Amino acid sequence: xxxxxCSLVLLPAILLGCAxxxxxxTAPSLPFEEHTLRLQPTLEADxxxxxxxxQPLTGKIGLRPILEAEGLWPVSSRTKVQIVxxxxxxxxxxxxxxxxxxITPEPGTSGATYHxxxxxxxxxxxxxxxxxxxxxxxxxxxxxxxDWDKGRAAYVSQDGxxxxxxx
Amino acid sequence: xxxxxKWAGILLWVLGxxxxxxxxxxxxxxxxxxxxxxxxxxxxGSFAASEAAAERxxxxxxxxxxxxxGGVYLRELLPPLKxxxxxxxGAEQKLEDFTTSARSEPRQPPPDSADPKSPTAARSWATSTxxxxxAERDRLIAENxxxxxxRTLLARTEAxxxxxxxxxxxxxxxxxxxxxxxxxARAPRDPQLQTVQTRLDQIKKEMIGSVVERDRQxxxxxxxxxKSKLYQEVLFELLFDAPSETDSDAxxxxxxxxxxxxxxxxxxxxxxxxxxxxxxxxxxxxxYARFNRVLSSAGLxxxxxxxxxxxxxxxxxSPHDKDSESxxxxxxxxxxxxxxxxxxxxxxxxxxxxxxxxxxxxxxxxRESQSRQPDAExxxxxx
Numbered sequence: 392x393x394x395x396x397c398s399l400v401l402l403p404a405i406l407l408g409c410a411x412x413x414x415x416x417t418a419p420s421l422p423f424e425e426h427t428l429r430l431q432p433t434l435e436a437d438x439x440x441x442x443x444x445x446q447p448l449t450g451k452i453g454l455r456p457i458l459e460a461e462g463l464w465p466v467s468s469r470t471k472v473q474i475v476x477x478x479x480x481x482x483x484x485x486x487x488x489x490x491x492x493x494i495t496p497e498p499g500t501s502g503a504t505y506h507x508x509x510x511x512x513x514x515x516x517x518x519x520x521x522x523x524x525x526x527x528x529x530x531x532x533x534x535x536x537x538d539w540d541k542g543r544a545a546y547v548s549q550d551g552x553x554x555x556x557x558x
Numbered sequence: 559x560x561x562x563x564k565w566a567g568i569l570l571w572v573l574g575x576x577x578x579x580x581x582x583x584x585x586x587x588x589x590x591x592x593x594x595x596x597x598x599x600x601x602x603g604s605f606a607a608s609e610a611a612a613e614r615x616x617x618x619x620x621x622x623x624x625x626x627x628g629g630v631y632l633r634e635l636l637p638p639l640k641x642x643x644x645x646x647x648g649a650e651q652k653l654e655d656f657t658t659s660a661r662s663e664p665r666q667p668p669p670d671s672a673d674p675k676s677p678t679a680a681r682s683w684a685t686s687t688x689x690x691x692x693a694e695r696d697r698l699i700a701e702n703x704x705x706x707x708x709r710t711l712l713a714r715t716e717a718x719x720x721x722x723x724x725x726x727x728x729x730x731x732x733x734x735x736x737x738x739x740x741x742x743a744r745a746p747r748d749p750q751l752q753t754v755q756t757r758l759d760q761i762k763k764e765m766i767g768s769v770v771e772r773d774r775q776x777x778x779x780x781x782x783x784x785k786s787k788l789y790q791e792v793l794f795e796l797l798f799d800a801p802s803e804t805d806s807d808a809x810x811x812x813x814x815x816x817x818x819x820x821x822x823x824x825x826x827x828x829x830x831x832x833x834x835x836x837x838x839x840x841x842x843x844x845x846y847a848r849f850n851r852v853l854s855s856a857g858l859x860x861x862x863x864x865x866x867x868x869x870x871x872x873x874x875x876s877p878h879d880k881d882s883e884s885x886x887x888x889x890x891x892x893x894x895x896x897x898x899x900x901x902x903x904x905x906x907x908x909x910x911x912x913x914x915x916x917x918x919x920x921x922x923x924x925r926e927s928q929s930r931q932p933d934a935e936x937x938x939x940x941x
Contacts, residue, residue: 424628429590436864462826465868467819468812525588526627533627538588557624 426533427476429524438466440474457483457492457505475524477535478549482508484522484537489514491524491537493551509537509545509553528557589615589631596639603714605647612639646711649702653717656698657724660691692725727769793858797849811859818846818865825872830879839873 427448432440438455442448454472458464472485481494481503490507497503512518519539527536527546534546534557546557592615599608616636619626626632703709712718790810798817825831825839846866854861 426628426630428593428630429588465822465872467823468816469819523588525590525625528624528627530628 425476425479426526430474434466434470434472436466461488463487473524475535477526482524482535484524487518489518508547511539589619589625603711605643605650609643646708649712650715650717652698652702653721656695657721660724688725695721814859814862815865818869822869822872825876830877832879843870
């Protein structure tokens with residue numbers, strides 16, 4: 392009886408101990424913000440842009456899936472793209488784009504997830520000729536500001552949500 | 559009531575004005591644009607324009623700090639940019655002062671330069687004067703701009719060009735003139751000085767000759783460039799049956815690539831293509847491939863085979879216009895039918911005319927059956 396009671400108490404404790412040793416302890420955090428000014432990289436024929444022009448940044452982003460989704464593939468020598476990093480997320484837009492795309496890098500890999508974050512024009516509408524990405528707002532809670540169609544603006548807050556003003 | 563109307567009118571006017579102002583400035587200015595402009599102007603050697611853009615940027619982010627989250631521009635980017643511009647502007651100003659001062663400096667050769675025993679003294683004096691001024695200028699630049707990048711930027715300014723002009727051309731002419739005047743003044747007193755004058759004239763001719771030769775070569779180079787551009791335009795026109803509308807500074811390779819890209823875009827932009835379009839595009843593709851082969855093997859353009867393949871694929875993948883094809887098919891079928899009917903009618907008419915005008919003696923039944931046989935055959939053929 393005593394043995395059973397003892398095992399009932401000890402077993403969960405042992406299991407918790409094992410689980411604790413496997414799970415990472417809550418890591419300490421420090422202030423960290425990663426942004427860029429607006430980058431206007433040159434689009435290569437294979438749809439990649441190199442970040443090495445903006446040293447000390449290096450690396451490359453393969454934009455072909457986004458260009459294909461935008462109907463801008465194969466890439467033209469006249470296609471211009473802009474990239475702005477706001478709180479570690481990369482935002483891409485350009486001439487002829489119907490959306491602003493958000494690219495979220497996956498640390499420790501050579502890939503990133505991507506999705507359209509702001510719809511600038513429906514498929515049956517003309518794509519806006521001019522799109523401009525900027526950082527906007529207060530320090531510590533700045534937004535990505537998107538201006539298009541001479542007067543229309545939208546904001547993406549640091550948590551990736553879209554607003555009509557920068558919260 | 560009247561006061562209320564008056565206030566309503568004022569309010570409407572204010573609203574209208576505000577809307578008009580908003581419409582006049584549809585997109586608020588962006589610090590990134592101003593910062594890029596400042597950098598671009600600085601790289602081009604237009605330091606005053608660069609400073610103006612930097613100042614506009616400062617005013618913008620001071621007045622609208624929301625455009626500068628974290629004060630990146632105001633605290634981190636603008637101070638070093640302005641400091642660098644201040645340094646460059648200072649060096650530019652000193653260079654201008656140097657050129658002005660060197661220009662106004664009296665240029666008289668030493669009294670013994672016209673010594674007949676030493677005819678090269680004037681030339682040595684001129685050379686050493688120019689070398690001294692050049693060294694002074696370079697030292698001034700190096701003292702004010704330790705960074706080689708900054709010195710490169712300064713070399714793109716008007717002030718630097720003026721100093722070069724002073725050293726290369728104007729100085730030579732001034733010195734030569736001074737020496738000539740000196741010798742001419744002494745010549746009547748001492749006939750032996752004629753030798754010196756002759757020698758100096760020779761030097762003068764050599765100097766002027768070198769300047770003339772330099773100008774001639776420059777002109778020849780410009781002519782060559784103009785001709786080259788003309789050839790390029792002609793080639794482009796031959797290739798695309800249209801004059802080039804793009805950047806006139808672009809080379810043929812770039813124009814060719816851009817034209818193919820435009821066609822690819824055009825094909826992608828159209829939901830379908832007619833048979834006529836398809837044939838025209840195939841014909842153009844063959845021409846592009848031929849030109850590409852010839853021009854790239856001649857080293858006139860970069861090989862654009864990949865682009866031409868992309869255009870080929872785009873043309874092949876673009877669906878054909880069913881309406882135009884079906885209408886063309888129906889047009890073809892109708893054409894055949896009408897042709898057949900017309901031919902049949904014509905044969906019948908010929909046959910009837912032949913029978914009407916045939917002599918009556920030959921109108922026996924046997925003969926008739928014999929003569930009708932070919933007509934029947936003709937009818938069959940016509941049918």
